[in-house]
Amino acid sequence: MSPVRYELVFADETGSAQDVVTVERTSSKGPGGHAVYADATGIIRAEISEQDEVRILASGGHQAPAQHVLARRLTETDPNDPPGTAGTSAAPA
Template sequence: MARRFALTFPGEPGGHAKQDVVVVEPTGATGPGGHPVYADASGIVRAEISDRGEVRMLATGGHQTPRTPMHAEPLPPSGD
């Protein structure tokens, strides 16, 4: 399992906005599906990622509706 992932999100619907890429690292927690939970440096973007690269976004606050990334790219550990 990768130690970090780059999650690629689509741009805003109805426009030609560029895609957003967020790097997430393991938190040590396990999500509702039993897979590791990853988060960005701010802790706002949280995702459960399976060993097959399936992503389940996890809300971090009330009334949040997280978008699902189009792609999850495994990255080498930071510092490599």
């Protein structure tokens, strides 16, 4: 299962200036088939692969996707998953 939350770190070309935004997994899949994550406003949307590769997705017109973005995992598993079922489906009891 994909992590629930990531921090997206947006850096300028020199890497000195950084903005950090927390995003959470949505029920959507991106064009590459990976989970889509969004911030609380829905303005920042990103497709993040299992290898933490980031593709920023446009959420409106006239947007220029960021080029220098790093994804940092904040959670490894969904806290709503039953214990011991990471990456598997639990059978109903």
